Amino acid sequence: MFGLFLFLKIMETLNKLKENVEIILPENGLDEKLKQAKKEGRSLIIKLGFDPTAPDLHLGHAVMLKKLKEFQDLGHQIVILVGSFTAQIGDPTGKNKSRKPLSNEEVLHNAETYISQLSKIIDVEKSKIVFNSEWLDQLSSSEIIQILSKVTVAQLMHRNDFNKRFTENTPIAMHELVYPILQGFDSVKINCDIEMGGTDQLFNCTMGRQLQQTYGMDPQTVMCMPLLRGLDGKEKMSKSLNNIIGLTDAPNDMFGKTMSIPDSLIEEFLDLTTNFSLEEKQELIEQLAKGENPMNLKKLIAKNIISQYHDVKAAEEAEEFFVNQFQSQKFEEKVFEPVMISSIEAKNRITSLVELCSQLKNDVSKSAIRRLIESGAVQINNEKLTNPLIDIPLHPETKIKIGKRNFYELK
Amino acid sequence: MFGLFLFLKIMETLNKLKENVEIILPENGLDEKLKQAKKEGRSLIIKLGFDPTAPDLHLGHAVMLKKLKEFQDLGHQIVILVGSFTAQIGDPTGKNKSRKPLSNEEVLHNAETYISQLSKIIDVEKSKIVFNSEWLDQLSSSEIIQILSKVTVAQLMHRNDFNKRFTENTPIAMHELVYPILQGFDSVKINCDIEMGGTDQLFNCTMGRQLQQTYGMDPQTVMCMPLLRGLDGKEKMSKSLNNIIGLTDAPNDMFGKTMSIPDSLIEEFLDLTTNFSLEEKQELIEQLAKGENPMNLKKLIAKNIISQYHDVKAAEEAEEFFVNQFQSQKFEEKVFEPVMISSIEAKNRITSLVELCSQLKNDVSKSAIRRLIESGAVQINNEKLTNPLIDIPLHPETKIKIGKRNFYELK
Numbered sequence: 001m002f003g004l005f006l007f008l009k010i011m012e013t014l015n016k017l018k019e020n021v022e023i024i025l026p027e028n029g030l031d032e033k034l035k036q037a038k039k040e041g042r043s044l045i046i047k048l049g050f051d052p053t054a055p056d057l058h059l060g061h062a063v064m065l066k067k068l069k070e071f072q073d074l075g076h077q078i079v080i081l082v083g084s085f086t087a088q089i090g091d092p093t094g095k096n097k098s099r100k101p102l103s104n105e106e107v108l109h110n111a112e113t114y115i116s117q118l119s120k121i122i123d124v125e126k127s128k129i130v131f132n133s134e135w136l137d138q139l140s141s142s143e144i145i146q147i148l149s150k151v152t153v154a155q156l157m158h159r160n161d162f163n164k165r166f167t168e169n170t171p172i173a174m175h176e177l178v179y180p181i182l183q184g185f186d187s188v189k190i191n192c193d194i195e196m197g198g199t200d201q202l203f204n205c206t207m208g209r210q211l212q213q214t215y216g217m218d219p220q221t222v223m224c225m226p227l228l229r230g231l232d233g234k235e236k237m238s239k240s241l242n243n244i245i246g247l248t249d250a251p252n253d254m255f256g257k258t259m260s261i262p263d264s265l266i267e268e269f270l271d272l273t274t275n276f277s278l279e280e281k282q283e284l285i286e287q288l289a290k291g292e293n294p295m296n297l298k299k300l301i302a303k304n305i306i307s308q309y310h311d312v313k314a315a316e317e318a319e320e321f322f323v324n325q326f327q328s329q330k331f332e333e334k335v336f337e338p339v340m341i342s343s344i345e346a347k348n349r350i351t352s353l354v355e356l357c358s359q360l361k362n363d364v365s366k367s368a369i370r371r372l373i374e375s376g377a378v379q380i381n382n383e384k385l386t387n388p389l390i391d392i393p394l395h396p397e398t399k400i401k402i403g404k405r406n407f408y409e410l411k
Numbered sequence: 412m413f414g415l416f417l418f419l420k421i422m423e424t425l426n427k428l429k430e431n432v433e434i435i436l437p438e439n440g441l442d443e444k445l446k447q448a449k450k451e452g453r454s455l456i457i458k459l460g461f462d463p464t465a466p467d468l469h470l471g472h473a474v475m476l477k478k479l480k481e482f483q484d485l486g487h488q489i490v491i492l493v494g495s496f497t498a499q500i501g502d503p504t505g506k507n508k509s510r511k512p513l514s515n516e517e518v519l520h521n522a523e524t525y526i527s528q529l530s531k532i533i534d535v536e537k538s539k540i541v542f543n544s545e546w547l548d549q550l551s552s553s554e555i556i557q558i559l560s561k562v563t564v565a566q567l568m569h570r571n572d573f574n575k576r577f578t579e580n581t582p583i584a585m586h587e588l589v590y591p592i593l594q595g596f597d598s599v600k601i602n603c604d605i606e607m608g609g610t611d612q613l614f615n616c617t618m619g620r621q622l623q624q625t626y627g628m629d630p631q632t633v634m635c636m637p638l639l640r641g642l643d644g645k646e647k648m649s650k651s652l653n654n655i656i657g658l659t660d661a662p663n664d665m666f667g668k669t670m671s672i673p674d675s676l677i678e679e680f681l682d683l684t685t686n687f688s689l690e691e692k693q694e695l696i697e698q699l700a701k702g703e704n705p706m707n708l709k710k711l712i713a714k715n716i717i718s719q720y721h722d723v724k725a726a727e728e729a730e731e732f733f734v735n736q737f738q739s740q741k742f743e744e745k746v747f748e749p750v751m752i753s754s755i756e757a758k759n760r761i762t763s764l765v766e767l768c769s770q771l772k773n774d775v776s777k778s779a780i781r782r783l784i785e786s787g788a789v790q791i792n793n794e795k796l797t798n799p800l801i802d803i804p805l806h807p808e809t810k811i812k813i814g815k816r817n818f819y820e821l822k
Contacts, residue, residue, distance in 0.1 A: 089553050092560035139552040142500050148585040149503035153564075153577060156585070166564060174559040174567070174592065177585065 017070055019278075020063070020271060022199050022226040025206065029221030033193050036218075037076075044076040044193040047220075049183065049201075052087045052110040053099060057117040058244035059273045059305070060228040060237035064196050065121040066275075067225060071194075078127040079190050080118065082111045085136035086179055107131075117247050120309055132186050144178075150214040151181050151207070159203040180204045184211035192220045199224040200236075228272050233262035245273075251306045255318035256405065258302035263294040266301070274304040325405075336409035341394045344410075353378065354388035360400060360408050369402075377403050428481055430689075431474070431682060433610050433637040436617065440632030444604050447629075448487075455487040455604040458631075460594065460612075463498045463521040464510060468528040469655035470684045470716070471639040471648035475607050476532040477686075478636055482605075489538040490601050491529065493522045496547035497590055518542075528658050531720055543597050555589075561625040562592050562618070570614040591615045595622035603631045610635040611647075639683050644673035656684075662717045666729035667816065669713035674705040677712070685715040747820035752805045755821075764789065765799035771811060771819050780813075788814050 017030060024030050037044045048068055057065075072078050087110075090101035102110070111129070118124055139147070156177045157163050165172050184207030187195060192212075195205045202224050209219035227236040230243025237244050245257045261269060266288065270281050288297055299319060306315035325335060341349065344359050351359075357369045357378060364372075372378055373388045379401040380392065392398075398410040428441060435441050448455045459479055468476075483489050498521075501512030513521070522540070529535055550558070567588045568574050576583050595618030598606060603623075606616045613635050620630035638647040641654025648655050656668045672680060677699065681692050699708055710730060717726035736746065752760065755770050762770075768780045768789060775783075783789055784799045790812040791803065803809075809821040 085553070089556050092557045136552055141547055141550040141552075141555055142496070144552055144555050145500050145586045145589060146503045148589060151585045152582040153573075153585060153588060154580065154582060162564075169565065171563040171565060174562050174564060174588065175556045177564060178556060178559060181585065 013074065017067075017074075020225065021067070021223050023202060023222070023224040025202070025209075025222040025224075030194070030223065033221050037193070044071065045079055045191055046071050046076055046194045046196060047079045047081055047187065047190060047192045048196045049081045049083055049186070050111075050114055051083050052107045052114065053102065055110040055113040055117070056239055056244075057114065057247045058237055058239065059247070060198070060230075060244070062121060062247060063225045063228055063272050064198065065118065067223070068196060069122045072122055072126060078122060079192070080115070080127055080129045081186055081190065082107070082114075082129065082131045083183075084111070084131040084133040085182065086132075088133060089175075092173075092175060107133075120247050130190060132182070132189075135189050136182055136185070147181060147185055147211070148178065150211055151184075153177075155210070156180065180207045181211070184208040187220050188212050188215050188217065191217070194221045194223055196223050196225070198227045198236075200227060226272065229265060229268060231257055231261055233265045245305070247309055249309075251310050251314040251318035252321050254306050254309070255302045255315075255322045258305060259295070259298050259322060261298065266294055266297050269301050270297075274301055275308060276304060336399055336407045338411045339408045341396065341410050344394060346394055349394040350391050351394065352388065353380075353385055353390050353392050356392050356394075357400070357402050361402050361406055372403060424485065428478075428485075431636065432478065432634050434613060434633070434635040436613070436620075436633040436635075441605070441634065444632050448604070455482070456490055456602055457482050457487055457605045457607060458490045458492050458598065458601060458603045459607045460492045460494055460597070461522075461525055462494050463518050463525065464501075464513065466521040466524040466528070467650055467655075468525065468531075468658045469648055469650065470658070471609070471641075471655070473532060473658060474636045474639055474683045475609065476529065478634070479607060480533045483533055483537060489533060490603070491526070491538055491540045492597055492601065493518070493525075493540065493542045494594075495522070495542040495544040496593065497543075499544060500586075503584075503586060518544075531658050541601060543593075543600075546600050547593055547596070558592060558596055558622070559589065561622060562595075564588075566621075567591065591618045592622070595619040598631050599623050599626050599628065602628070605632045605634055607634050607636070609638045609647075611638060637683065640676060640679060642668055642672055644676045656716070658720055660720075662721050662725040662729035663732050665717050665720070666713045666726075666733045669716060670706070670709050670733060672709065677705055677708050680712050681708075685712055686719060687715060747810055747818045749822045750819045752807065752821050755805060757805055760805040761802050762805065763799065764791070764796055764801045764803050767803050767805075767811070768813050772813050772817055783814060 014031060014034065018024070026032075033044055046068060048064060068078050084107045087102045087107050088104070090099045111131070115124055115129060118127075157166060159180065162172055162177070164170075180203065183204050186192075187208030188211050192208060195208050197205050202222065205220075205222040205224070209222065212219045229235065230237035230241055231245070232241070232243045235241050235243060245254055249257070258269070267285060270276065270284060274281070276284070284297055284300065288294065299322075302322075303312075303315040303319055306318055339360060344351070344356065346355075353373055354366065354370050357373065358364075358366050361369065370388045374386055376384050376386055378385055381399050394410060396410055400408045400410075402408075425442060425445070429435065437443075444455055457479060459475060479489050495518045498513045498518050499515070501510045522542070526535055526540060529538075568577060570591065573583055573588070575581075591614065594615050597603075598619030599622050603619060606612075606619050608616050613633065616631075616633040616635070620633065623630045640646065641648035641652055642656070643652070643654045646652050646654060656665055660668070669680070678696060681687065681695060685692070687695070695708055695711065699705065710733075713733075714723075714726040714730055717729050750771060755762065755767065757766075764784060765777065765781050768784065769775075769777045772780065781799045785797055787795050787797055789796055792810050805821060807821055811819045811821075813819075
């Protein structure tokens, strides 16, 4: 009787750990590793690699981090591996400008930023933070040759992006082939049991398996989490695509951004960004199918997200702010951002509508502003203006609305 | 008048240096390098790489060494680069058993053997001998990454053997791609002006050009000598193919081996292995065309070779020995190698013909011996025997001939 109970308990744990995971390699790898750890009376070593060039974490990263947290809560050892070796080298070809070499100080600074963000999800105190430059810097030239000999060119060419570039004659510098091998060697060094990553890391994580095998070790299990799509509903969430919800975003931003996702993303966000139970998620999806307004579900998701990364009170206030700011239709009730007339470049305090809007909203191109005006998305003192070249005299208390969310008042 | 004389002299030197060279890259590279050295009042640095795993030099190597000697006689600096780094690593995959890692002592010993053989052609005292482990051992992991970043995968895949293996799905271990890059880096380190090699080294030598360019240096000129074919007349001369004439072979061996080359190789041997003048070569070729017996030309070539690596007297004695040994048809006059009956494994001093011959000539497979017997190439006491299974009683003074050159007498 007790045996059955224990069995059910174990199955429950296992099912929970497998929830949302997109790939487990090998298929029974998680079961085996857990069994093995139990038999040997030890905890599993679970690795998450981190590139210290881009320390800003978003909800896409959180998908993996929450899975790590589950392992951590079961007593397993999380190892956060900072890819300091690669970061310090950057891209020696100089072609990839976003990968310039980082100094030791920059790496440390980025790692700190990263770790403080991690603490929003996992217990950093209980985690192990390691820098791979610790061992990769020490490798002698002949040791590197030894490591490289474990892998064939054809294997590396199986990685989708390498294969594509090779076929399309886009240059691949030799050192790029070396990086995934070194990432695999990291797994050897930390005795990794499970490497966690996004599905885009599958190839690199399998390198760890191969390297560990050639070093006579039991190969790690690879667990790949799905890649959360960004606000555009198309590409994966990524800072460079400017479609992210950052873990440190302010509550109002989190709310507004979540409300802006396309309806087709609702189910994915429910699954991957909220901490609703399986049953709750199921019910919400059913409601949606029955005709519930998608906006109401987005509000629930937004509040859930905010209560995870801030708190429940902040979530409620953000909802209130959003409703006041964007849902009430009265122009006058908006909160207007004051703008000093003196800060606007203009001859004799007169300027064209497109010029004025460009200066107010200078993160958008002038041609985009022009299209916004022509589509009726710009109002001056509650009056829609559609001619971009119309003259606007700059008077105090002039109120300008650009798009749905930008409100300015001249002072 | 004096200027014209000088010009003609320079042209003569240049033409001599270009004689027999199969590839000069870039085409005007030799002219340019000589001009440059003259202008800067310095000698050229000319590199020949050497793999210390196979220190036995043969006439194929001599083709390159003689060209180096020409440069040396003009006052240029020969650098013999011992590939000690690679030799000490060997083939880490363990697949290539002929490339097991060598100890420091073995490398030194092989280098010594090699250098003493070199001295048969070039002035070793005036040459510089360097070991590339001197700098490659010192490279840090990040320096290696920097070097690798200078070259793309596609460039390496242009090397014929890599391309072929990649296309045929024959594994290429990653470190194999690294070796040519490091060979190129050697040229950076020694400030190489001209790298000399066989045509099979063209790709590796161009790596040197590329690496030097990325390090802001004037790229080396590559000079590839033709690959001398071996005694079989088909494959290039190579120890592993057992078709070589070694620089340290005894005069009689040199003579016999040269006589064994197919007629189709006579012209190539005249060009690449003798030191006849252009006019002499021309005349000999004409004689051959007019119906001269090829054997007579081979004798001339053989004597010329022996007089280079031994002396004229040795050459004449070798010819005499050859004529006595192989051209006189009398079986009894041969020189028989004594073999103790006690050294032959046999029951009651009787054994089959194939078993006896196998034991006498144990560098040939039993099936090959069987075919030799069946084809009538084996004689016992001047009597041809073609049944491999016939019993042979082991009596003293029994004379055995196997093939054309192996004579034994039981004692």
